[in-house]
Amino acid sequence: MSIASPANHGSAWRERSIVPGFGISFGIIVTALSLIVLIPLAALVLKAASAGPADIWALASSPRVLGALRLSFGAALLAAFVNLVFGVLIAWVLVRYEFPGKRFIDAAVDLPFALPTAVAGIALAAIYAPNGWIGSLLAPLGIKIGYTPAGVLMALIFIGLPFVVRTVQPVLAEMEAELEEAAALLGASRWRTVWSVIVPPVLPAAMTGFVLAFARAVGEYGSVIFIAGNVPMVSEIAPLLIVIRLEQFDYAGAAVIGVLMLVLSFIIILALNLFQGALRRRLGHV
């Protein structure tokens, strides 16, 4: 057998590689991605398009829909930010310190993943409602959490908590304690050590956790509706609006709101990912 000339190998858009299996793995992922993600989303867009431009615009510009989108995305971003700060702190404590009950807390971090979201929502509502354990203590002070946008935020923080912890934890665990010792011996203050030695390597992982927590929070439904109170224009989230449309058999209307959420999410997540990519390059090889 003669050895084929290099020109016969591969097409112009893929490099030759000694790692085999590009063709079959590419085929599998395109099929899987189509069946699971692309085709359902395309169907969603098609359904939304069936509503007609006038209806779409009327829906998209209605104050109730805009209010719900604003709450959903605003609360999701805020919740992701809160989770970013607390997630890094929790990961830090879990990696750096030994204390009784550490394993218990480590396991408890994952509970928001495991719990059915409705259970979480009912539990939060029971505690933070004006007649709940904590809610009843806050009520005399004029602070209301249950059945307000603050309740929505609370639920979104709850369900997004594990993401940042779990993305940051391995990075922190891998970071040698010697880096901090080196910084201290070089004369860096504690604050400077944290800020210029510990934070930069953790940042890309923390951003990944932030994006995941945000994405999860935007689409969250089950836990929110029990504590939100669902007052239109005040504490009504966009996913709830979709369910309401569905219950009224207005499938096109539901699809339009769905597409709006899809587009907004895609733009925000793309922007965050681009930012994260730039961050990684700037911080160089971490």
Place this chain on the structure above:
Amino acid sequence: MSVLLQIDNAARQFGSFAALKGVSLAIEPGELVALLGPSGSGKTTLLRLIAGLDFLDGGRIAFDGVDGNALSLRDRRIGMVFQSYALFRHLTVRDNVAFGLRARPRQERPPSAEIDRRVRDLLALVQLDGLEGRFPSELSGGQRQRVALARALAIEPRVLLLDEPFGALDAKVRKDLRAWLRDLHSRTGHTTVFVTHDQDEALELADRVAILHQGRLEQVGTPDAIYDHPATPFVCSFLGETNRLPVEVQGGQAWLDDQPVYAASTTNVIGPADLYVRPQHLKLDRPDVSPLAGVVEFVRRHGAIRRAEVAIRGLSKRLDVDIGGEIAPSHGERVGLRIQKAHLFAAA
């Protein structure tokens, strides 16, 4: 004789394990001192105590007469090169080296043009000019180590501490760096303490070698002093290969099986003792006139020399004998051995 670093009775306990059991050592300005010992001997513990990264359970460490406990890490002015180098991976070589200067409080911080100049000078000193913009992941092991060294030197340290400076490098780079470090030390004169488990490294590099064993200081001295006059059996066997002969000392003679094998006139050891002989101090002799005779069982090449293993009757271990220029005995040949030089210690 001034003392820069005074260690008095330093002790450190980890749980039930005593890592250091009262070590005292005085280091003078400009000295290059090696802390030598096997793993678990406490040498890295001692280095971390000097750096202030760990706390003494007993004793005292003073810098220029000031108790280390009274000094913050910054005021100790310790330049430390970690075994893992501990470079900041997200910073370039330039920013790594400049870290200590930029971390100074505002009123002590040099202007940024001055920092740039000092960084350039240091990188030239460690022969890394042109690599300022690289990240640590883009450097070889030897280059990383020199970045770590430049970073430590940038703060103008009172003492430079090196933890296993050549541990992670391959043999060729180790040799080159050793000579280079020796040269750098003679040019810059930084007081330096380095930890190693490699005897050759310690003997070749250091002005003085401190040998640690099981948390105690066994001996301190110049390389020649400790090699030629080991104070303990441990030092003797740790510094190089040795043959151990169980002997009986009587009347200024060391006896092995009723044969006088070594004239021990200068020792005050009497009775059962161990005679430590290095392979190069055993010379081949005629078997009929020699008190120590045996049969050659192996002859192997050992770098520049050849080494014969000679089985002696009554000894469980064969003796290693270095053979220089003379014709090597053949396998199974009967040879006599003459001990030129040996160290005698009372049997434990």
